[in-house]
Amino acid sequence: MKRFKEALEAGDFVITAECGPPKGTDISELKEHAKHLLGKVHALNVTDNQSSVMRAGSLSISKVLLDMGHDPIYQLTCRDRNRLAIQSDLLSAHILGIKNVLCLTGDSISVGDHKEAKAVFDLESVQLLKLVDTMNNGKDMAGNDLKGATGLFAGAVVTPEANPVEPQLMKFSKKVRVGAKFFQTQAIYDIEKFKTFMEYSRRFDTKILAGILLLRSAGMANFLNANVPGITVPQHLIDELKAAGKEKALDCGMDIAARQIKELKGICDGVHVMAIGLEDKVPEILKRAGI
């Protein structure tokens, strides 16, 4: 299987999935899940204290995945570290052999489990992307020469179903201008809206991987609609999950995900499958999607 960057540049339909580091030092389950995905995905994202919940670091887990034979996408947020720490971590990532970095602002502290913490946000996603480009060109943010430049492939995120979408699209264009080579989108459920976004994004030289979020029940879909910005699960999918019944809901969700991947195949450059703890189901979803 080609590495992530090569596959994107070759124009292949690229598959990525993601895994969240554990809260603690036991990585046996994470490794077990990752093992199922070897040879099935081009790259595996490692989330960075996602939802502002403290966990093992994305840098160390990226290295663990790299050693297993995966091509990790190291997620890096600006919430918990200032520009010194970020640059230091980017150098570390390169030294460890990590090639891909997903540049994120990060969720608010207030949604997480350490609400009393000081939020950093010394930089934000656009500035972080620009910084990766600067370091790839052998300089640090202060203009000093690096003894050995980084060689990182930088990506970003976008929410095509944001409402209103215009400010989001303007930020998307900024991200491309400062060096985002690929985008992984928030979960897509409205294909027509996504097609409109793709028409817009095709004006820019960047690759788009559509987000697929595995639905495991009607309750989960309702929760997403009520709580997660930029996600709108349509009623007909909720009805479909409900009709499947409790026992078969997950199976039904896997069918939905597989169907979405099939539909998206001719539209964008790849898909990013978020199974949130059910990474072991991803190979089966891909099989049902005919990949």
Place this chain on the structure above:
Amino acid sequence: MIITKQKPFEVIKEYLRDNKKVFIVGCGECATLCKTGGPDEIAEMAQMLRDAGKEVTGGFVAIAPCNIVGTKIEMKKQGEPVREADAVIVLSCGAGVGSIAETYEDKNVIPGCDSLFLGNTIRVGSYDERCMTCGECILEETGGICPVTTCAKGLLNGPCGGMNNGKCEISPDIECAWVRIYRRLEKKGKLDRMEKIHEAKDYSKHTKPGVFEGEKYAKMRKRPEGGKR
């Protein structure tokens, strides 16, 4: 103005656990407007202190306790009630507490309020933060809406993915600063401002601690006694 909130009386009582005689200072500027340190609040505080068994030697509303020298002169004029007090409770922002604390190093000078932010008045008792004195104003580029202050993350390049139907990730009651900026710039026909890539903020513009020596007043630069930092 500086928005303040009075501390719970239980906390104040605990601060004064070793003191018998207390003098109260209010603030004629922000704390009066906030209704945390005006004449009414001084009277209420005096009553609560008496009920708690303290002797209140006196109290007054200083013109602006953040003015170090001016307040020192005003306090001296108060005479015996200040001299005999072993504690001074200051109903103002922390700046006022700071100036009085350095004038009376031998007394227990305590804060009666918590300082919240530099606020705009919506109506009495209701305030919003629109500026956080960051040291480098960018309001021309953002239609007069400050993203450093009113975006929960202080983002400079547009909304984050947490924006939901025009609202902020942290609360559905808070408008997304960048959606507001977008709409304001749209009205002004200045949407091109949204395309600008803002560099990382220069945090050295906001010195900590803040120090400013205005050129205009160079002749007065010799800092008066008691004006130490």
